[in-house]
Amino acid sequence: MKIATWNVNSLKVRLPQVLDWLASTQADVVCLQETKLTDDKFPVDALAQAGYDTAFTGQPTYNGVAILARRASVGAPASVLSGNPLYPDEQKRLISASVGGVRVICAYFPNGQAVGSDKYGYKLAWIDALLRWLEPQVAGGGEPVALLGDFNIAPEARDVHDPKLWEGQVLFSEPERERFRALQALGLVDAFRLFEQPEKSYTWWDYRQMAFRRNMGLRIDHILVSPALRGRVKACSIDREMRKREQPSDHAPVVARIE
DNA sequence: ATGGCCCGTAGAACGGGA
Numbered sequence: 001m002k003i004a005t006w007n008v009n010s011l012k013v014r015l016p017q018v019l020d021w022l023a024s025t026q027a028d029v030v031c032l033q034e035t036k037l038t039d040d041k042f043p044v045d046a047l048a049q050a051g052y053d054t055a056f057t058g059q060p061t062y063n064g065v066a067i068l069a070r071r072a073s074v075g076a077p078a079s080v081l082s083g084n085p086l087y088p089d090e091q092k093r094l095i096s097a098s099v100g101g102v103r104v105i106c107a108y109f110p111n112g113q114a115v116g117s118d119k120y121g122y123k124l125a126w127i128d129a130l131l132r133w134l135e136p137q138v139a140g141g142g143e144p145v146a147l148l149g150d151f152n153i154a155p156e157a158r159d160v161h162d163p164k165l166w167e168g169q170v171l172f173s174e175p176e177r178e179r180f181r182a183l184q185a186l187g188l189v190d191a192f193r194l195f196e197q198p199e200k201s202y203t204w205w206d207y208r209q210m211a212f213r214r215n216m217g218l219r220i221d222h223i224l225v226s227p228a229l230r231g232r233v234k235a236c237s238i239d240r241e242m243r244k245r246e247q248p249s250d251h252a253p254v255v256a257r258i259e
Numbered sequence: 260a261t262g263g264c265c266c267g268t269a270g271a272a273c274g275g276g277a
Binding site for chain 1: 262263264265266267268274275276277
């Protein structure tokens with residue numbers, strides 16, 4: 001089973017690319033972030049025609065997350081839950097569903113804007129609530145858990161093109177990295193780091209400064225798996241191809257293969 | 260030295276992203 005996460009930065013704009021990418025990768029489960037679509041505008045039919053059943057939650061202009069499940073291989077998303085019951089939030093950043101025997105959690109962590117800002121405080125509180133909600137799910141004897149999404153956290157120096165420049169900045173500040181470690185302390189494992197990876201592997205590059213061509217990026221999109229899945233992960237990689245296209249998302253997909 | 264882009268909502272700039 002191939003599972004993936006991709007911040008598409010508007011599913012309306014990116015739908016043709018998403019359909020192309022689904023056709024070429026044949027991913028079984030895909031978590032999307034920043035759909036920026038209200039539910040009435042979600043492209044249910046186009047994705048169904050491509051072979052994917054969907055679960056989604058959105059709002060005007062901002063945020064929005066979705067889980068796509070390849071009907072022929074894993075069936076439709078089941079037991080769909082929008083949001084975190086421990087953190088009522090009008091921002092649509094979280095959706096989870098059971099797919100292919102895995103509890104798939106699709107998350108769009110808040111950006112935080114600037115360290116010390118209100119949005120930064122919201123980011124930390126949002127993650128703390130996520131931790132409280134996840135703990136029993138990861139520890140419990142239920143379905144194995146996969147947490148996929150745009151975490152808006154670069155966990156280590158090697159995940160940042162210029163760690164000195166980014167030290168203390170939002171996305172790489174110590175309180176954010178500490179929370180990433182708290183997710184790991186629950187038992188969740190960074191699938192990407194289970195394998196030998198190229199140096200300077202990133203998932204996001206600013207649209208400005210020709211950042212992609214210069215590989216000035218951050219690794220902020222992640223796939224974390226619970227202990228029961230760890231041994232079943234056979235590969236994990238960043239798919240840079242879509243970032244090379246015309247009118248790309250600023251994020252690249254991350255893909256993991258689970259046996 | 261600074262900021263340089265893209266998207267949505269607009270129906271011009273601006274908030275937000277990261």
